Amino acid sequence: MLKRLAYLIAGSALLLLAAAMFWFFNRLNTLTLAQQQTQRQMEQWRDQSQPDDNYRELEVAVKNITGRTEALARRLDDATGNQAERLQPINEQLRGLEEQIQTLSTSYQHLQQQSATRSRAKAKRPAPSPLWAAKAPFSLISSEFRAGRQFAVIAPSGYRSLSQLQLVAPGDSVQGWQLLQLDDSYATFRKGGQRLTLNAGE
Structure with a gap:
């Protein structure tokens, strides 16, 4: 039962991490696509007309979004690495717990065998009458x-x-x-x- 609990804890942690990473990557892809589409529109506008102040403001905004998107991507990569490092001690503790559970199970089986042997020995040896x-x-x-x-x-x-x-x-x-x-x-x-x-x- 303890082994199953350990696996459930590890599985839950990995599922939560995977869900969080998927959400962040999905949001990042959405922002990247929006930024790329806006940048293409800006390039088309620049080719069709003379840039003015509004265009320059939009260009600055696009660059700002691009920088923030790239920064977010770097942070997401760092977070993924940090989460893996944080999960490493947990995995080691789970392995140690699994080894302890295996040791306890082996000891319990050994005690059961000894108890069964003693019970059979007592059953074979009749109790002497008190004289x-x-x-x-x-x-x-x-x-x-x-x-x-x-x-x-x-x-x-x-x-x-x-x-x-x-x-x-x-x-x-x-x-x-x-x-x-x-x-x-x-x-x-x-x-x-x-x-x-x-x-x-x-």
């Missing part, structure tokens, strides 16, 4: 097999009787803690965002 260590409300005594299934043998902390022992199979819960994984020497439980691993005999 915190927790204090065990019970102890793992051992593990044993019954009817082809492995069970964790647990007991409340500070238990005093074998009747307090409890068998827990993987997937079952005790006091809100679900048994996730069971091995011969350890068991892993989970409750909400908390996880604990118990070693047998501790």
Whole structure:
């Protein structure tokens, strides 16, 4: 959008300059033609009759117009040159602005590519579940097999009787803690965002 605005400004300036130059040249051509026609009439009059004071006054007026026309032509040429010189810094500024716009566009595209790359990387990497260590409300005594299934043998902390022992199979819960994984020497439980691993005999 900035590039289009820069081109519009430059185009408007050039159009205004061209319109002004065309108007001045048109006026100058009109004056030149009028002056040349008057001068031809004066020459015809001079050939047909004896010059008098009126003729001399007209001749002076024609010379005056001729001088003014030539001066105007010189001023118009100078103005054209000056306008071109004045437009030169504007053109340089427009080129600089165009280069800055191109640089910004390249930087923006680079940032877009980096953002897309980071987004894809985040999408591929699943967010880990928040798990915190927790204090065990019970102890793992051992593990044993019954009817082809492995069970964790647990007991409340500070238990005093074998009747307090409890068998827990993987997937079952005790006091809100679900048994996730069971091995011969350890068991892993989970409750909400908390996880604990118990070693047998501790």
